[in-house]
Amino acid sequence: MADHNSHDMSEVEALPPTPGARIATFFNRKEVRQTVILGLAYTILFIVLGRFVYPHWMPKVLSKQLQSEEDILIWFTVISAPIAGIVLGIATQSFMKMHRGDTPPEDGVAIRTNTPVVIIWTAVSALFCTVAIVWGLVALNTESIAAASDAPKSLIVDVTGSQWVWSFYYPQQNIHTHTLNLPVNQPVTFNVVSDDVNHSFWPVQLGVKIDANRLVTTIAHADPTSVGPLDIKCAELCGLYHAYMETNGAVQSPSDFNNWVSSIQATGGVQR
Amino acid sequence: MTNERNFVDTATPSKARTSLGALLAIVLGVGVVAGVGFTLHTISADPQPAHYATKVGTIVAADGKTYNHYVISDGVYADPINSKAHGNCATCDGGHPSWPSYGPYTDFVLPANSYITMTLTVYDGGEKLNTPYFGNVVGTVDGTATYDGNAKTSLPADGVEHTFTLHGLPSSSQDPLFVNIPLPVNTDAEMKAYNADPTKLPVGHKVTFSFLTRGAGHYVWNCEYPCGDSTYQNFGAVMGQLGFMSGKVTVVNG
Numbered sequence: 353m354a355d356h357n358s359h360d361m362s363e364v365e366a367l368p369p370t371p372g373a374r375i376a377t378f379f380n381r382k383e384v385r386q387t388v389i390l391g392l393a394y395t396i397l398f399i400v401l402g403r404f405v406y407p408h409w410m411p412k413v414l415s416k417q418l419q420s421e422e423d424i425l426i427w428f429t430v431i432s433a434p435i436a437g438i439v440l441g442i443a444t445q446s447f448m449k450m451h452r453g454d455t456p457p458e459d460g461v462a463i464r465t466n467t468p469v470v471i472i473w474t475a476v477s478a479l480f481c482t483v484a485i486v487w488g489l490v491a492l493n494t495e496s497i498a499a500a501s502d503a504p505k506s507l508i509v510d511v512t513g514s515q516w517v518w519s520f521y522y523p524q525q526n527i528h529t530h531t532l533n534l535p536v537n538q539p540v541t542f543n544v545v546s547d548d549v550n551h552s553f554w555p556v557q558l559g560v561k562i563d564a565n566r567l568v569t570t571i572a573h574a575d576p577t578s579v580g581p582l583d584i585k586c587a588e589l590c591g592l593y594h595a596y597m598e599t600n601g602a603v604q605s606p607s608d609f610n611n612w613v614s615s616i617q618a619t620g621g622v623q624r
Numbered sequence: 625m626t627n628e629r630n631f632v633d634t635a636t637p638s639k640a641r642t643s644l645g646a647l648l649a650i651v652l653g654v655g656v657v658a659g660v661g662f663t664l665h666t667i668s669a670d671p672q673p674a675h676y677a678t679k680v681g682t683i684v685a686a687d688g689k690t691y692n693h694y695v696i697s698d699g700v701y702a703d704p705i706n707s708k709a710h711g712n713c714a715t716c717d718g719g720h721p722s723w724p725s726y727g728p729y730t731d732f733v734l735p736a737n738s739y740i741t742m743t744l745t746v747y748d749g750g751e752k753l754n755t756p757y758f759g760n761v762v763g764t765v766d767g768t769a770t771y772d773g774n775a776k777t778s779l780p781a782d783g784v785e786h787t788f789t790l791h792g793l794p795s796s797s798q799d800p801l802f803v804n805i806p807l808p809v810n811t812d813a814e815m816k817a818y819n820a821d822p823t824k825l826p827v828g829h830k831v832t833f834s835f836l837t838r839g840a841g842h843y844v845w846n847c848e849y850p851c852g853d854s855t856y857q858n859f860g861a862v863m864g865q866l867g868f869m870s871g872k873v874t875v876v877n878g
Contacts, residue, residue: 519757547754548857592864596844600794622760624767
């Protein structure tokens with residue numbers, strides 16, 4: 353077989369005989385130590401960003417669902433920080449130290465498998481992935497159980513998407529509206545449909561986003577926990593005025609919500 | 625066999641040349657992006673001329689406040705030729721002679737913090753709304769609109785020709801403004817002469833409604849009656865193009 357490398361294999365430094373010695377040798381290399389330091393610095397940066405900065409860029413949390421999603425986003429960012437950190441550390445170290453101008457260097461010697469490093473790398477990555485998967489499944493299952501148990505006491509809102517306006521019908525109150533108001537601390541079930549093309553119902557501060565399809569009702573559940581304004585958007589590109597397919601509303605105290613309902617019932621059940 | 629590479633020696637460019645090349649690349653990139661943006665903006669602009677509301681005096685609204693009173697009017701037609709939305713000529717149809725159209729205007733400019741009375745004269749037939757909600761009068765000063773002089777709060781879903789549905793982006797930078805006016809259908813009998821000869825418009829129905837503007841802002845309106853072609857539940861074709869059954873409303877200060 354032809355030798356594809358100009359280096360004689362006899363020139364390759366023999367690996368130390370034990371895994372511990374291999375690890376020690378590996379970390380004694382200057383570029384490895386520099387990479388580790390860079391990786392740690394990036395990791396700390398991403399953890400700080402994920403834990404303390406990103407939450408300020410997220411919508412105001414008005415429901416259990418959005419709180420759960422925000423927790424997942426923050427902690428997944430923290431969990432993935434070491435992986436991103438070490439990758440960026442390697443990239444930075446390579447760019448800063450290995451770049452040799454416009455003339456590319458010759459190929460390096462073949463790297464033989466360093467079993468302990470491979471095992472550690474694979475195990476840590478698998479651990480991170482497992483945590484992420486289990487966390488997501490637990491959160492999803494928790495939401496599903498809560499939706500089923502809360503269904504009997506839920507406020508029902510029928511949501512209809514039409515190019516390019518949202519409209520709402522509250523069957524228990526028999527009112528039609530174009531804004532979405534909800535009482536705090538009462539579960540709500542959204543029955544979502546479209547009258548034309550596909551839309552996506554997205555009350556941002558509730559952490560709910562679900563397709564609105566014609567002839568098929570999709571169901572979403574939310575637990576409003578704080579009062580505050582709501583922004584309702586369409587998250588599915590749906591034509592000319594998709595960008596304008598927005599409305600607003602609020603999570604209100606029960607008394608404010610009841611007053612709002614009464615005011616609409618007083619005008620024939622239609623929000624004027 | 626050794627794997628020898630033959631590298632071509634190239635003169636190392638000077639820092640000045642390298643910097644100039646980088647600068648030119650950035651300028652070229654910015655220029656391309658700006659050109660694409662400008663072209664898209666030009667293409668997407670509403671081709672119709674703006675229609676300004678006219679002041680007719682002052683009026684005391686139900687909230688007891690006195691507002692400047694402005695009026696504005698438009699029409700709704702079964703075809704763009706009669707609407708004159710695309711020009712006052714016998715062939716100005718925007719390339720779509722069978723599309724219904726508001727006209728002669730689809731781009732309205734209204735003053736902020738004013739009492740607006742809008743009159744729409746409608747000359748088209750109709751079938752049935754996809755969403756019955758849009759059969760309701762919403763957003764007017766008293767919850768009603770007058771149809772040939774008769775105040776109503778809604779029309780039946782199968783009695784609607786088109787709708788004037790005004791809405792916008794709810795944001796901290798502009799006030800919400802939502803108005804929905806269902807427009808009455810011209811019956812088959814009323815449309816008979818027109819269907820035989822498109823130059824003979826039906827008498828039409830006059831719909832008048834008033835609403836209050838608040839702060840300045842950019843809004844859009846569209847028809848919620850399914851008057852497009854057979855695609856997208858009749859929301860294709862005309863429903864997806866500016867200048868026919870949709871347009872802009874700009875609320876301005878001063």
